[in-house]
Amino acid sequence: MISKRLRFLVVENKVGMAKKIVDILAQRNMNIIKMEINPPYISVQLQGNNKSWDGFESWIKEEINEILSIVELDMLDFERQAKELQTIIDSMTDGVIAVGSKGEILYYNSKAIELFSIKKEDIHKHINCIIPSNIYDPEVNIHDETGIEFSQSIRNKEVNVILDIRLVKGEREKKIGALLISREMDEVRKLVHSISRPSMNNFDDIIGISKAIQDTKILAEAVSKTESNILILGESGTGKELFARAIHLSSNRNKGPFVAVNCSAVPENLIESEFFGYEKGAFTGANNSGKQGLFELAKGGSIFLDEIGELPIHLQAKILRVIQEKKIRRIGGQKEISVDARIISATHRDLRHMVREGTFREDLYYRLNVIPVQIAPLRERKEDIEILSKKFIRDLGKSMNKNNIKITDEALKYLSNYSWPGNVRELQNVIERAVIFAEDKIDVEHLMIQTKSQELYGNNKVFRDQEDIQFPIELPRIIETLEYQYITEAMKEFNSSREMAKALGISHTTVINKLKNYGLRL
Numbered sequence: 001m002i003s004k005r006l007r008f009l010v011v012e013n014k015v016g017m018a019k020k021i022v023d024i025l026a027q028r029n030m031n032i033i034k035m036e037i038n039p040p041y042i043s044v045q046l047q048g049n050n051k052s053w054d055g056f057e058s059w060i061k062e063e064i065n066e067i068l069s070i071v072e073l074d075m076l077d078f079e080r081q082a083k084e085l086q087t088i089i090d091s092m093t094d095g096v097i098a099v100g101s102k103g104e105i106l107y108y109n110s111k112a113i114e115l116f117s118i119k120k121e122d123i124h125k126h127i128n129c130i131i132p133s134n135i136y137d138p139e140v141n142i143h144d145e146t147g148i149e150f151s152q153s154i155r156n157k158e159v160n161v162i163l164d165i166r167l168v169k170g171e172r173e174k175k176i177g178a179l180l181i182s183r184e185m186d187e188v189r190k191l192v193h194s195i196s197r198p199s200m201n202n203f204d205d206i207i208g209i210s211k212a213i214q215d216t217k218i219l220a221e222a223v224s225k226t227e228s229n230i231l232i233l234g235e236s237g238t239g240k241e242l243f244a245r246a247i248h249l250s251s252n253r254n255k256g257p258f259v260a261v262n263c264s265a266v267p268e269n270l271i272e273s274e275f276f277g278y279e280k281g282a283f284t285g286a287n288n289s290g291k292q293g294l295f296e297l298a299k300g301g302s303i304f305l306d307e308i309g310e311l312p313i314h315l316q317a318k319i320l321r322v323i324q325e326k327k328i329r330r331i332g333g334q335k336e337i338s339v340d341a342r343i344i345s346a347t348h349r350d351l352r353h354m355v356r357e358g359t360f361r362e363d364l365y366y367r368l369n370v371i372p373v374q375i376a377p378l379r380e381r382k383e384d385i386e387i388l389s390k391k392f393i394r395d396l397g398k399s400m401n402k403n404n405i406k407i408t409d410e411a412l413k414y415l416s417n418y419s420w421p422g423n424v425r426e427l428q429n430v431i432e433r434a435v436i437f438a439e440d441k442i443d444v445e446h447l448m449i450q451t452k453s454q455e456l457y458g459n460n461k462v463f464r465d466q467e468d469i470q471f472p473i474e475l476p477r478i479i480e481t482l483e484y485q486y487i488t489e490a491m492k493e494f495n496s497s498r499e500m501a502k503a504l505g506i507s508h509t510t511v512i513n514k515l516k517n518y519g520l521r522l
């Protein structure tokens with residue numbers, strides 16, 4: 001038997017043409033394997049013996065006058081489209097599974113086979129024989145959804161994916177199926193990492209000519225090559241995070257992720273689940289598919305625990321366990337997961353003092369502090385002020401389209417005489433304001449060095465008698481002043497932002513933001 005695919009061009013608008021062709025072909029004992037009607041074309045895959053193919057073209061044209069021409073094809077249109085679609089989805093790095101309206105598996109690509117261990121015989125089976133119904137149920141998930149995190153054992157393999165559900169709709173928006181698109185969590189992590197890469201910096205980006213900063217750079221670069229935990233110490237704004245990133249980038253783990261966590265910014269009730277992740281159903285409100293913790297996310301790379309001094313004491317014990325055993329267990333999980341992340345921590349607090357007063361665990365202190373990297377405050381390395389200022393002027397000038405802006409010697413001298421309690425970050429802010437206000441030359445008058453707090457709130461009288469009020473007033477500023485006074489009072493009474501939050505009746509994150517906003521440091 002010989003099989004051929006043919007396309008007939010037929011006279012348009014002729015009703016019953018397809019039936020006529022089918023009848024005529026049947027008379028000649030030919031089998032129609034596939035047929036596609038797409039006016040003015042009718043395409044068929046035909047099977048027949050040598051005899052039936054003999055003089056076929058002239059015979060059929062004679063029998064059916066409406067056939068104007070015949071072309072032999074490699075594939076029918078729908079076959080070609082299906083092949084092209086399969087090629088496209090197979091070349092995707094995401095797993096794709098298409099399901100029909102009843103949840104039956106229609107097709108899938110090679111990545112989906114790899115991710116979910118799909119077998120040939122799964123085709124036409126119900127999707128829930130692969131993806132559990134708590135993640136995707138065709139009866140329940142009737143809207144598009146994105147970013148469903150999903151960590152579960154499927155066919156004896158641990159699957160960590162992020163799933164998107166895209167509904168396929170037919171005529172009149174009727175749901176006729178769905179595409180399940182999944183991406184490995186590791187891949188997502190690499191993506192996030194590659195997106196955050198531009199903010200990565202190396203040691204050359206740490207500017208400074210002082211012996212203090214040069215020595216710190218040499219020490220940090222040397223220890224970056226080891227696997228030891230590193231503790232970076234320094235006042236706020238001295239560049240601790242900058243150093244942590246440079247250490248990661250020059251370490252052997254630089255192909256892995258750099259996961260930065262500000263321990264003081266994570267709400268206390270979420271710290272544990274953020275760090276260690278959880279299994280599905282671990283607690284009310286938990287994502288029902290489980291979640292990887294930050295230690296897992298940092299696999300193969302570094303985890304930067306900024307403001308480690310703010311970690312509540314019961315969590316210090318858990319971090320200690322991670323360091324000692326190099327293993328974690330997700331909340332609600334039984335399985336031990338090995339940790340492959342180097343810990344770089346940082347604090348502006350005096351941890352030794354905290355150890356003495358019992359607010360920081362001594363054993364954790366020694367574990368973290370294997371190699372301390374101390375960054376000197378800016379007032380102790382005044383030689384760096386000029387070079388840093390000029391760098392910030394260049395960078396900020398470029399971004400504000402003031403490429404040729406300069407700074408006068410007087411202004412530089414003025415900067416050198418200041419004590420910079422907010423360190424390099426404060427210098428950066430002062431320069432930024434100066435670049436905004438100066439035309440082409442930054443002079444002393446453009447340097448608004450007084451900290452915002454002194455400038456605005458220093459001598460502001462708030463508690464007045466009613467008769468005292470002289471309208472017009474600036475109510476927002478008065479409210480700010482009042483807030484500033486309460487915050488500074490609370491700072492005198494309490495040692496941590498968490499205690500302050502309790503005392504002031506506001507959230508911990510709000511305290512941190514307000515302190516930053518007013519240029520205050522604990």
Ligand SMILES: Nc1ncnc2c1ncn2[C@@H]1O[C@H](COP(=O)(O)OP(=O)(O)OP(=O)(O)O)[C@@H](O)[C@H]1O
Nearest residue numbers: 205206207208235236237238239240241242424425
């Ligand atoms: N030596 C330096 N060279 C260039 N930029 C610097 C340097 N030191 C600090 N900076 C800049 O100053 C700002 C503050 O730095 P960074 O966030 O690393 O400080 P930090 O010590 O981690 O602060 P905090 O303790 O408040 O989190 C950043 O914008 C950083 O790029």
